[in-house]
Amino acid sequence: MDKSKIILLILLSILALLCVGCIENSTISAKTTINAESVEDYDISTANNAFAFDMYSMIKNEDENVFFSPYSIFTAMAICYDGAEGSTKEQMSNVFYYPLSKPVLEGSSKEMIGIINSGSEYYSLETANALWVRNSYPLNEQFVSNSKTYYGGKVTNVDFRNEPEKSKDIINEWVASKTNDKIKDLISDDMIEPDSTVMIITNAVYFKGKWLNEFDVGNTQKEPFYNSSSNKEETLVDMMYTEEYFSYGESEDAKIIELPYKGNDLSMYIVLPNENNIADFESRFTHSEYGKLKSTLESSNDVRIWLPKFTFTTNSELVDPLKNMGIIDAFDRENADFSGIFDIQRVPPGYVLKIDEVVHQAFIDVNEEGTEATAATAIEATDDAPMPGQIMEFKADHPFMFFIEDQRTGCILFMGKVEDPEYEKMS
Incomplete structure (x- = not known):
């Protein structure tokens, strides 16, 4: 049986540079948001914020700094959710408070991304998504369309099988360009497996701003x-x-x-x-x-x-935290159901696509200016x-x-x- 995998990379760069200006408390709102039947009924911010505290409880470490972007994780996984079905979809909905109606999440996500990327003369704030797909991989056309329309996720074909090193460099260059060179070399030499890697989904969030009242x-x-x-x-x-x-x-x-x-x-x-x-x-x-x-x-x-003043970088592998939160099937070789991502007519019987890695990197710099x-x-x-x-x-x-x-x-x-x-x- 052919086994393929997705690598999900969640990138984050949050800057304030001198040169430039638990689950128990979330379930009540979750029941409402999960069953929302329209964009107006779904509060995507409440869902994101409830997930933020749930994730924090999983990744916090005693005596160590913590830093992550719940929005970045929430959005990157939403792209996968768009292709999830069955129990895989249900588990992701429960953990991320996604609505069972995919069109509701799509519309809400598009509105949120539009606001974040609306631009300002006072600060820089931008989020971006990209899908890196193995040459000739049979993607579902509707999944491709949804990724572009609702998440701004451009699909780029790369040769994971024959040119893993070049593929790594292409993705790392994109990462660096979206994070002001604060996150480089995210894709390690051994992350891409030529025989099984079919897709890498990347999400980046970048912010740079000055305090309204700067410190002297x-x-x-x-x-x-x-x-x-x-x-x-x-x-x-x-x-x-x-x-x-x-x-x-x-x-x-x-x-x-x-x-x-x-x-x-x-x-x-x-x-x-x-x-x-x-x-x-x-x-x-x-x-x-x-x-x-x-x-x-x-x-x-x-x-x-x-x-x-503080500045630090964090690196997190989120598979285990997400499993502990209740997402099991998405990572399971036998039970993962992302049949909405690929063209069922063009894969062999019993074909399985699962998430293999979820990597999160974050950088923050806080100083007198911002x-x-x-x-x-x-x-x-x-x-x-x-x-x-x-x-x-x-x-x-x-x-x-x-x-x-x-x-x-x-x-x-x-x-x-x-x-x-x-x-x-x-x-």
Whole structure:
């Protein structure tokens, strides 16, 4: 029996350069979104954000930085979902909160991509999809059409069988061009298997922006940062400082602040636990709790903020996390059903196409001039907001979580945790 595989590559580059300006809390909304019968009924941002917290719970590591793009993963897998059937489709729907109606997801995805790629004079934000397909592979024409129409996924034929090295170089060049050369050589020498690789799907998200209120470089000083590990001494880091009017909120467990970017379409939300207990905090900080904390935000608070500069790269293999979340058949040699991707009439009986790898790379750089961000919807108001006129203090000198959101859609584009902010400027 012929066995073929898809390699799914999810790429991400998030920049702010000096040179340029858990599942339990998601299932209620999931039932509604999965059964949506129209684009108007489907809240793609809520689905994406619920998935974001589910994935975070799977990939977080104690004493390590975390950074990924739920939107990038959500969108890349949506292309595969377009060709999924049977239990494979059902499992992907349950994990990603995709609607059972594929046309609903297609239309919603097209709208989202259109907003993200709408352009701005204040920042750069772009997402791109591409499908790299083995020469003469019998793709389903409808799958090709949907990929182009709804996801902007250009299909390019490459010779995986006879020229794997050249194929690797072609894809890596595309990756570099879409991520400002921050992600190179993503395709390793042994990733392409000439006898079985038939398709590589790539998704890239790139953002570069400046803070609406930039930090004064002259105020940055070496100050201590206390990470979670009790057997480590305090670390001296480059700590930025400013006093400005920000949206600020707090609960019994944490503080939250919104740092908008120029253009006001994107913001970074920083969630700082009151105690240095990030492992305990993140284990119970769900999608619902995030919404509640955001509902305490009040604008125009005078806030003194200390925030470390940080930059790091993460590399993740997501097959095991996705399996643990409930996607089993898509990776299974016997049960995968992506019959909507290929032309059934042109493959031998018993032909199977499965996903083999899901690779995610991410890069972030936060400094005095910028980074990236965006806001989502508030859930409920509380009485924990500060009184007007107070000067609030937000000192991120211990591990914290952060979110970059698109204010126009309410979609969490990027999500992470800073455990070790030691800053090393990237070229």
